[in-house]
Amino acid sequence: MTRGAAQQTAHHTHNHKVCIEDALTTARDLCAERGVQLTPLREKVLQIVWRSHKPVGAYEVLDELARSHKSARPPTVYRALDFLMAEGLIHKIQSLNAYLGCVEAGAPHSGLFLICRKCGATEEIADPKLDAALDQASKRARFRSERRVVEISGLCAQCAA
Amino acid sequence: MTRGAAQQTAHHTHNHKVCIEDALTTARDLCAERGVQLTPLREKVLQIVWRSHKPVGAYEVLDELARSHKSARPPTVYRALDFLMAEGLIHKIQSLNAYLGCVEAGAPHSGLFLICRKCGATEEIADPKLDAALDQASKRARFRSERRVVEISGLCAQCAA
DNA sequence: GAAGCTGATGCTACACTATAACAAAGGCCC
DNA sequence: GGGCCTTTGTTATAGTGTAGCATCAGCTTC
Numbered sequence: 001m002t003r004g005a006a007q008q009t010a011h012h013t014h015n016h017k018v019c020i021e022d023a024l025t026t027a028r029d030l031c032a033e034r035g036v037q038l039t040p041l042r043e044k045v046l047q048i049v050w051r052s053h054k055p056v057g058a059y060e061v062l063d064e065l066a067r068s069h070k071s072a073r074p075p076t077v078y079r080a081l082d083f084l085m086a087e088g089l090i091h092k093i094q095s096l097n098a099y100l101g102c103v104e105a106g107a108p109h110s111g112l113f114l115i116c117r118k119c120g121a122t123e124e125i126a127d128p129k130l131d132a133a134l135d136q137a138s139k140r141a142r143f144r145s146e147r148r149v150v151e152i153s154g155l156c157a158q159c160a161a
Numbered sequence: 162m163t164r165g166a167a168q169q170t171a172h173h174t175h176n177h178k179v180c181i182e183d184a185l186t187t188a189r190d191l192c193a194e195r196g197v198q199l200t201p202l203r204e205k206v207l208q209i210v211w212r213s214h215k216p217v218g219a220y221e222v223l224d225e226l227a228r229s230h231k232s233a234r235p236p237t238v239y240r241a242l243d244f245l246m247a248e249g250l251i252h253k254i255q256s257l258n259a260y261l262g263c264v265e266a267g268a269p270h271s272g273l274f275l276i277c278r279k280c281g282a283t284e285e286i287a288d289p290k291l292d293a294a295l296d297q298a299s300k301r302a303r304f305r306s307e308r309r310v311v312e313i314s315g316l317c318a319q320c321a322a
Numbered sequence: 323g324a325a326g327c328t329g330a331t332g333c334t335a336c337a338c339t340a341t342a343a344c345a346a347a348g349g350c351c352c
Numbered sequence: 353g354g355g356c357c358t359t360t361g362t363t364a365t366a367g368t369g370t371a372g373c374a375t376c377a378g379c380t381t382c
Contacts, residue, residue, distance in 0.1 A: 039330070058368070071332060078369065079331080094255040095310050097339095097368060112295070114304045123302060130294040134273070134313065137288045142318035143275045149256050151310040152295065157303035200359070219339070232361060239340065240360080258339060258368095 019101075020050045026105050027089050036087065044069065045080035046101070049090050054120035055098030093122065095151050100124070110148040116156035123156070180262075181211045187266050188250050197248065205230065206241035207262070210251050215281035216259030254283065256312050261285070271309040277317035284317070 027046055031038035038046075048064045049056055058077050065072045081099055084090040089105045092098070093113060100113070103124050110131065111124040130150065138145040154160075188207055192199035199207075209225045210217055219238050226233045242260055245251040250266045253259070254274060261274070264285050271292065272285040291311065299306040315321075 037330080041331075073333065074369070075333080075371090076331070083330095094312070095308075112298055114299065114302055114306075116304075117307070123304075125298055125302060127294060127298045130291070130298060133288060133291040133294045134311075137273055137286055137291060138275065138313060138315070141275055141284060141286060142321075143277075143284075143313070144316040144321045145275075145313045146278070146315040147256075147313070149310060149312040149314075150295075151255075152299060152304070152306045152308070153310075154299070154307040155305040160303075160305045198358080202360075234362065235340070236342090236362085237360070 016052070019053075020047065023050050023089075023101050023105070027087075030089070030106050031087065034087070036083075041069070041076070042080045042083055045077065046084055046089060049081075049084070049099050050101040052120075053100075053122060055093040055096050055100040055115070055122055057096075057098045061099070091124070093151060094149050095153065111150070113151045114156070115151060115153045116159050117153050118155055118159040121156055177213070180214075181208065184211050184250075184262050184266070188248075191250070191267050192248065195248070197244075202230070202237070203241045203244055206238065207245055207250060210242075210245070210260050211262040213281075214261075214283060216254040216257050216261040216276070216283055218257075218259045222260070252285070254312060255310050256314065271311070273311045274313065275317070276312060276314045277320050278314050279316055279320040282317055 024043065024047065027038055027043070044065060045061060048061050051064075058074070058081060061081070062072055062074060062077045065077060069076075081090065081092075085092060085099075087105075089102055090099050091102050091111065091113070093100055093115065096115065100122055102111075104111075104126065109126050112127055112130055114123045114125065116122070134145070134148065134150075185204065185208065188199055188204070205226060206222060209222050212225075219235070219242060222242070223233055223235060223238045226238060230237075242251065242253075246253060246260075248266075250263055251260050252263050252272065252274070254261055254276065257276065261283055263272075265272075265287065270287050273288055273291055275284045275286065277283065295306070295309065295311075
């Protein structure tokens with residue numbers, strides 16, 4: 001169900017079909033457990049988001065969705081994306097206005113995203129030290145933290161080389 | 162020139178004129194040092210952004226600017242905002258598409274923003290432990306970090322009470 | 323099985339955010 | 353004065369996201 005650390009990274013070369021299948025299976029299981037509906041439309045959107053490890057814009061999703069789903073309109077896509085985010089199946093990358101499949105759906109987590117500005121590949125990382133630093137900083141400011149956005153742009157290992 | 166820690170926080174009550182004056186003075190000095198032009202237009206935009214400790218949208222800036230500057234249009238505002246960001250005088254809050262005066266202009270830093278979802282007040286915090294955690298995480302992933310976005314939404318001390 | 327409810331989708335229009343592209347104006351240098 | 357650079361003016365348009373109401377399918381209750 002969960003993948004090993006090596007497969008969670010945004011490699012330039014890997015068998016991506018496995019990523020997609022894993023994500024869909026996890027999503028179906030989670031939604032079933034929670035009693036929420038992963039409808040064909042929502043599943044299709046999830047699949048589209050998972051076509052790569054690059055964040056994908058809502059209107060890119062729409063273009064792709066429209067190929068198989070003539071009636072697709074902006075609200076169609078945004079509603080599906082909102083559902084998937086609410087269920088923790090995808091994340092929104094705020095600095096790109098784009099959406100990315102979550103590699104650890106189900107596990108409570110607030111990721112750190114490493115976004116390559118050259119190839120677009122984006123890796124989600126969980127980091128206890130980061131969580132601790134953020135919790136500590138919030139606490140010091142007597143701030144009640146609810147939602148986190150932590151994104152780093154730069155060059156991935158491959159593109160920096 | 163730099164303010165004490167107490168005055169950097171997004172208090173609900175404080176003499177905000179001091180904040181604005183400090184920010185403008187710092188901006189003028191910095192731009193003079195760097196040989197870049199803090200034109201009246203840019204200064205006015207900076208002043209508008211500094212009207213509060215809440216992030217302000219570009220079109221809010223435009224509305225305000227237009228009161229004294231009839232020819233103001235979207236590009237007028239975005240160009241000024243881009244300049245101010247490039248000089249490190251303001252920050253963009255990505256999760257709100259809004260802009261906020263930088264409390265520590267000039268000092269190299271990558272802040273953590275605590276954004277109150279109720280009152281909107283947003284506090285910028287510098288945190289060495291956070292920086293360390295981010296650097297370490299980037300390094301582990303062999304990622305060359307360039308730009309950071311760290312934003313936490315929630316409730317500030319006053320609004321949580 | 324009709325009435326009513328709920329959640330999901332269809333559909334039109336619109337609001338909000340941001341940029342492209344080119345023109346004009348002003349300062350500076352030679 | 354001519355050429356160059358930076359800033360601002362101006363029009364148009366691209367990109368991102370939501371409001372609001374209609375419809376439809378499944379489910380329940382009587």
